Amino acid sequence: MSETAEHHDHGMSDAGYIKIALILAAITALEVSTYYVDFGPLFMPSLMIMMVIKFVMVVSYFMHLKFDNKMFSFLFYTGLALALFVYITALATFKFFIA
Amino acid sequence: MSHIDPVLTKEKAIDTVTPVKSSRRRIVTALAGVSATVFLTGCATNAPQDTFVPKGPNAKIIDDLNMIVFPIAGVVGVIVLALATYIFMKFRDKGQAIPAQSHGKPYVEITLTIVPALILTVVGVFTFRGIFDLAETKDTELIINVTGQQWWWEYDYPVQADQGISQPIISSGQLVIPVGTKVLLRETSRDVIHSYWIPALNGKKDAVPGRIHLLRLEADEPGIYAGQCTEFCGLSHANMRMEAVALSKEDFAKWVAGQQKAYTAPAAGTLAAEGETTFINQCSRCHQVNGIKDANGKPIISAPDENVYSGAAPNLSHLMSRNTFAGAMFDLVNEECRADVWNAKSEEFGAKYLAGVSEDCLNEKDLRAWLRNAPAMKPMYADPSNLEKSNGLYRGMPNLGLTEDDIDKLVAYLLTLK
């Protein structure tokens, strides 16, 4: 595959990246705010959701996974999924999520 | 780079290969050999740790599962091996033409996937039931705390009025339980991981430091059931054995009473009394004998934690009520007496066991050797120069450099610890 062809699908402008970064910054600010403001029962779920959103945004946009070949997504997300599966299962056998 | 040698053709290569016929005969012989081997399975009689001889309901649950899965495995094995043999006899190269290049038949494939899946589903269902049956603990009648350490087991019977246990009993090596009683072991360890296993009564369960694991035992009949530590626990793992002794309920009550008997110091002037002094000087820093008092009449509390890494040494209060010592590695009784107890009929067994070790029956040779130089009898610390890693604390019993005199006295004294 030639260089130019590869670049086309990366299709984001610098401005786009800056926008993403601003959103990330905003979410981070929100995350930090949980430290000061009481979110009640929403505390854990909201933190987890925000974490996942940030993660996915960096991977999809900054790391181009959204625009790149599916093969890359497969390689990376397989590792991620396996990691989640084995470690959550292992922690579950320690009764980690119950205690 | 090599070029092709036109002289060497394929036919040449083929006749370097062994003729087919002789290998067929050999295959048959080998198969016969293998099946003969398989047939002879289980030929040892009375192997003390045989896993196919359940002597209690928990082991029975496992045995029932074995009776499902082993035949299935056996039948599948025989089918596959027979099929393989048939195929490679039948489809030998007899000069036939190259076969059609067929790539497979999906319906065969799918059948061969589904059949094993179904078989395993059945096995799985029974397995599920077995697992949860074995995990049942609600109907427990007797609780015993079992603690593993390098390289022996300690048993601690907490106070349980309904079992006649009014003060804690601490013992080692041989676990004593009443028959027909649902016993719950609460296992843990003081150093590394060990595993408690009495095959006739149940499968094994690891004793992990920092955790308490539960294991149920129940024996149908009085007798001695052998077992062995089955998690590698260092140097003397091979020598970390144990026995479960099942007594009738009445005999068990007697045993409990015996273990709770108060200490009587040996009569003054006897060899045993001298032995008591030696014991106090040499041994009681590690070994507890309940009720023993020093010259001032103060009770002596041993402090094994200052001497042994695991922080424990066997409680010797009723040493002579046991049958084996040092992690059940050695017999405490000599051969004749041992046979008398171990081979006793189930009705007589209790009385014989409760009689304990008399002077005539004592296996003096091993006990003396033990006192003379324990690490020579049982590997305890591979390299004493490495003791600094454990802050000078021993793993196991050290060589105390006793004289033969001391040993005479000590043996006499130990014999009083009934």
Added chain:
Amino acid sequence: MAIIERPGSDTTPAVVTASQSLGAVKRPVETKGWKEWLFTVDHKKIGIMYGVVAMFFFIVGGVEALLIRLQLAAPNGTILSADQYNQMFTMHGTTMVFLFAMPMAAAFANYFLPLQIGARDVAFPRLNALSLWLLIVGGLVLNASWFLGGAADGGWFMYAPNSGPVFSPSNGVDYWILGLQIAGVASLIGSINLIVTVLNMRAPGMSLMKMPVFTWMILVVQFLLVFSLPVITVALVLLMFQRSYGATFFDVSQGADPLLWQHLFWIFGHPEVYVLILPAFGIISEVLPTFSRKPLFGYPFVVFSGASIGLVGFGVWAHHMFAAGLGPVSVAVFSVATMAIAIPTGVKIFNWLLTMWGGKVWYTTAMKFAIGLVMLFTVGGLSGVTHSVAPSDTQQTDTYYIVAHFHYVLFGGMVFGLFSGFYYWWPKVFGKMLNEKLGSWNFWLMVIGMNLTFGPMHILGLQGQPRRMYVWTEARAGEGMFNLAFWNLVASIGSFILAVGVLVFLINVVYTARKGKASPLDPWDARTLEWLTTSPPKAHNFDRIPVVHHLDEFFHRKYEEDTATHTMKKIAEGEDLVRAEEEAAEKDIHLPGPSYWPLVLAIGVGILGMGVVYGVPIMVLGGAIVLFASYGWVLEPSVAEDIDFDPPSTDGSTKEIAPLG
């Protein structure tokens, strides 16, 4: 060997001199003698070196096994002390798994994978060399412990807290950690390399479903490695921090939970056993069709069952912990998950049998070993199924019944597969056939020896003999003629028959090297692309990159179906095909040049590791070498100057000598 070959121009390869203008250090250009091997980046040479190293460690591990069996032949054995025995089985297990089985699979993978997919080399030739050297460094570090105060003595799964500094006070465990860590990095690099190779370097037309099964299985194995090695890396790091820097990860007095180690080890360890067996499955999936003269039955099923074994393999690790106190729910789940693995494995067994069905089966030694695998592995697999029933396993775990299980799958399965591969591919690699008569002896001695050694272990275990005991006692051996004492003796005798079997193989190798017949180009009437070149293959593998139209491309170039009778008709000999390729050779073939850096980097890593035991200065030295080598690596010229060629080149097109890695 030539760095740059231009077969179009002449048979004499172009000679390259060191590049002068670029990089920190000149590239090595040796084409002869030991330097050719030390600095090579040729996947075939690297493959052979992997094989030699693995064979060496097989003998080391085998001698350790023999000592174990000598000690256990009779009750209260005195050949080894308790301490020595514990080191012996620990190192036996570790050596066999990490220094024999994995490297031997890597040998096959390195050599044949590029050939099977019609490539000139792997994707990252220098990284490939680095993997080899790191493995050797790891093996040396691991075994150096024998001479530096005693080897590791905690068993190959090194359960905490027994592996802690108090309970295992010699440095053996430290070397064990370092050796495995280094060998692990080697495998990780190797697996990334091979995955990229398979994904990217296939010959035109070779879709994934036209790939040889061996390549497929190696691909699955590399995925298993990529995703399981980091887990043991974590475990080893934690243990190292505890032993060397005072952390308390497994120190129960600080509140640690020893089961953490078990989880981390087995999350790696179970996929690892499939890492060991799948290459062997791949090998016999080439051998069985070749010698049955039929394609593999149900190719897609074999491929997908391999992949699903790999995937499910990540979800069953706790079956090694059925007695560890996980609680009934976890145990039940893992028990059933484990049973599920029997299904795809069964698919493989049945497909192999059906491959032979209706075939024209030719019993070469390679084929015998392959059939041996099918039968012996089945026995081991079925005892595995009896373990998967968790309550039954609590009677079996840590007894010789387990030892029987895993030697049947490892020896009867994996080792037989590898030996099948030796006999099958020897002519390809060395241009000479291993002697078939000796091969037959080799096979039968191994079959008999293996069954005598490991067969009785089923009985020993089920009758209650625990594993890892430096002595056993007659008191627990039972009565009767066939008591445990008898079977222990049989097992020990068997192990020596086995050793003779292995010895016959070594004799065969020497004999073949001295007196062996040159092999015809296609001695087995084979089916896959690695045979579409000379034996041994040229440095650049293929004169012309083949274009693939079929699964079993090579076979289909030789045979054509007679449409009338539906029988296969030979239309060409392998020799003709190769000659045709030679005539149509491509003009500008470039190959990566040799490099110093993989070796230097590996040595640096070794020194860095020793720093953990011998202190910070050593570590700094090692680190400096690593850094230096990394820069050297990166700056190594990837382009040769025109004047580097002899005769100097004028056109710019063939200048490149080093793809990256």
Added chain:
Amino acid sequence: MAETATHTADHASDHGHHSSTGLSNNKLAMWLFLGSECLLFGGLISTYMLYRGRVSDGPHPSQIYDIPFTSVSSFVLLMSSLTMVLAVTAAQRKDDRRTNLWLTVTAVLGATFVGGQVYEFTTFIREGLGFTTSLFGSSFYSLTGFHGVHVSVGVIMLLSTVGIIKKNKITGNKAEVVELVGLYWHFVDIVWIIIFTLVYLIPA
């Protein structure tokens, strides 16, 4: 660091090495490596999660974490991902000057983060949480230390890349080299995104 060297599949394909997927070898290798790293950090994070409450006599997480401080350094690392991606686009535009500028900025931000971590560690040690104080301490330092080492290696890679671009030692596809370094860098960032939430924000 091998990945920073240069070679492209497209170049190779001129000579008959064709690439079956059309993707770059180096990029495939990098993504595989990152997939593998997920399991590495997963293991360390799980260890931390299991042990975070086991403090022995040492301080408890809530006693020593300085959330405002860590928030700032997390923000710095997050923004370095932006500058990194700007370096990548610059490299793709073949704008060496800007590439180097953004790479340098990224390295500086990364170094700031590492500096912050060093500062944090020294404060914690002063407050009584040593590496061997408790399981919490051991697993905290192991996790964040591993991450810190990854960032440091990243900084070295960034600066080295600037160096070889300046000296014009990259003969292959410059943009790809920058992109590979970028992938690694972003990965280090996303690991921190997880650590920041799981370790710092969720109380033990």
